Amino acid sequence: MLDSYSVAFLGILTILLTVIVQSLVAAKSKASQPGAIPGKIDLSLSHSSFVFRAHRTFANSQENLTLMLGASFLAILTGADIFWTGVLIWSMAISRIIHMALYYAISTEQxxxxxxxxxxxxxxSNFILLGLCAWTIV
Incomplete structure (x- = not known):
């Protein structure tokens, strides 16, 4: 299974490493603020603050991680098409990296x-991967 789904597993690894980077960036940016309290974000912050954007980027990934990993491993465990599983997982991974970079770089309420x-x-990509899982199971 490892050889067959190696591209998919590398995509999953990339997603997990991205979340680790986001965690470190969020923690570092918040801890560097004067009077920072661990585990507490200043509610007055908004998109103009990098601390807010870093925190939201990490939180958004956490919110999506369960579905991403669930769909990915369901696809692998059900024997879904190897090519499309890899493509969809990498689509998720690359999209999340670009999302992160844009969130860090652009301060907008738009x-x-x-x-x-x-x-x-x-x-x-997640929805399509879940559809691929359903198709494979049925």
């Missing part, structure tokens, strides 16, 4: 913001 499109690409 909706949709440029990062929203990459959030949607990752979400769509």
């Amino acid at each position: 909706n949709p913001s440029p990062r929203s499109y990459f959030y949607l690409i990752a979400l769509l």
Whole structure:
């Protein structure tokens, strides 16, 4: 199974490493603030603050991680098409990295913001991967 799904596993590894990087960036940016309290974010912060954007980037990944990993491992365990499983997992991984980079770089309250499109690409990849799982099971 490891050889067959090696591209998919590398995509999953990339997603997990991305979340670790986001965690470190969020923790470092918050801890460097005067009077920082562990585990507590200043509620007055908004998109103009890098601390807020780093925190939201990490939180958004945490919110999506269960679905990402669940769909990914369900696809692998059910023997879903190897090629499409890899493509969809990498689509999620790359979209999340671009989402992160845009969130770090662009301070905007605009909706949709440029990062929203990459959030949607990752979400769509998840939905399609779940559909592939359903197709494989049936």
